[in-house]
Amino acid sequence: MVDLYTLSEAELGDLLVGWGEKRFRARQIRAWLYERGAMSFDGMTDLSKALRERLAAETTLGSLEVVTEQASRDGTVKRLLRLHDGQLVESVLMPYRDGRRTACISSQAGCAMACVFCATGQMGFARHLTSTEIYEQALRFSQELTLRGERLSNVVLMGMGEPFHNYEAVLEAIRRLMGELGIGARHITVSTVGLVPMIRRFAEEGLQVTLAVSLHEVDDTARSALMPINRRWPVAELLAACKDYTDASGRRVSFEWALIAGRNDDDATADRLGRALAGIPCHVNLIPLNPTGGYDGAPTEVPQAERFIEVLARHGVPATVRVRRGIDIDAGCGQLKSKVLARRTPAAGPQA
Numbered sequence: 001m002v003d004l005y006t007l008s009e010a011e012l013g014d015l016l017v018g019w020g021e022k023r024f025r026a027r028q029i030r031a032w033l034y035e036r037g038a039m040s041f042d043g044m045t046d047l048s049k050a051l052r053e054r055l056a057a058e059t060t061l062g063s064l065e066v067v068t069e070q071a072s073r074d075g076t077v078k079r080l081l082r083l084h085d086g087q088l089v090e091s092v093l094m095p096y097r098d099g100r101r102t103a104c105i106s107s108q109a110g111c112a113m114a115c116v117f118c119a120t121g122q123m124g125f126a127r128h129l130t131s132t133e134i135y136e137q138a139l140r141f142s143q144e145l146t147l148r149g150e151r152l153s154n155v156v157l158m159g160m161g162e163p164f165h166n167y168e169a170v171l172e173a174i175r176r177l178m179g180e181l182g183i184g185a186r187h188i189t190v191s192t193v194g195l196v197p198m199i200r201r202f203a204e205e206g207l208q209v210t211l212a213v214s215l216h217e218v219d220d221t222a223r224s225a226l227m228p229i230n231r232r233w234p235v236a237e238l239l240a241a242c243k244d245y246t247d248a249s250g251r252r253v254s255f256e257w258a259l260i261a262g263r264n265d266d267d268a269t270a271d272r273l274g275r276a277l278a279g280i281p282c283h284v285n286l287i288p289l290n291p292t293g294g295y296d297g298a299p300t301e302v303p304q305a306e307r308f309i310e311v312l313a314r315h316g317v318p319a320t321v322r323v324r325r326g327i328d329i330d331a332g333c334g335q336l337k338s339k340v341l342a343r344r345t346p347a348a349g350p351q352a
Contacts (some may be wrong), residue, residue, distance in 0.1 A: 105137040109129065112162065119293075165350050190210070
């Protein structure tokens with residue numbers, strides 16, 4: 001069975017010509033899939049019934065299977081998806097009052113970066129996703145939105161995995177998001193924990209994609225304790241690469257900062273952060289920690305978060321507190337998968 005989502009227009013045309021069809025049928029089919037939101041062949045009424053039946057018999061539309069889905073009171077939808085080999089990943093759709101519809105998608109099954117506060121990092125690395133597996137997560141949401149008169153406006157690669165650890169597949173998926181779904185580069189965000197060589201390489205791609213860097217600490221000892229990658233590329237190297245990215249792209253960098261009560265949310269830490277980021281075109285997204293079972297930190301309360309913003313402003317560094325979405329459905333990266341896997345694991349019996 002051929003997965004049509006893996007084929008370019010030329011490749012699909014070759015397949016159809018081999019069936020005795022006209023090459024232009026490929027353009028018609030792709031319009032149904034990527035512009036009109038078709039999720040089956042039944043509604044492709046400008047194709048013959050015989051062609052639709054052959055497509056249904058000999059091809060597939062994607063490989064992702066929804067294992068479970070949760071909907072939050074705020075409209076956030078989170079899915080646990082099974083890949084063809086049984087691996088599980090998550091994707092999230094977040095609606096906003098201003099009309100934005102943002103998909104948060106995964107680039108790996110698990111993650112090798114081992115950030116201690118992240119549910120995905122706690123479960124370890126399984127494998128890279130293919131470019132189509134990455135892209136299909138956003139495509140599914142786009143199709144569903146199209147069918148109800150809406151459109152997918154933004155995509156963030158902030159789901160499971162480190163996107164720059166799977167660089168080539170992520171880059172191909174980004175180009176498909178832009179070319180096939182019509183999502184502008186400025187509406188796509190790639191999040192990294194700080195793979196410095198890949199940041200520099202990404203700067204050379206000439207894209208206007210937003211770079212988001214998970215920072216969380218500016219002291220090397222403290223950051224290395226949270227994020228082992230810092231032992232390879234410490235803060236000074238990371239920030240230098242970020243400055244080079246802003247110079248090359250003309251875009252500001254978004255720094256992600258998980259506010260952990262009593263650990264990295266005090267005035268002195270905010271002052272160090274402001275000094276470190278001064279001179280880098282950037283914005284700081286402050287995210288009250290989304291608690292996980294494997295980490296004992298707690299989220300910072302609103303008054304202290306506002307104080308943190310005030311201190312950063314003294315250094316000319318803009319910051320906002322990100323709205324926490326889907327808290328009632330454990331929408332944080334990796335949390336749904338962890339919960340499902342925990343239910344599948346039988347409790348240990350008494351030791352002999």
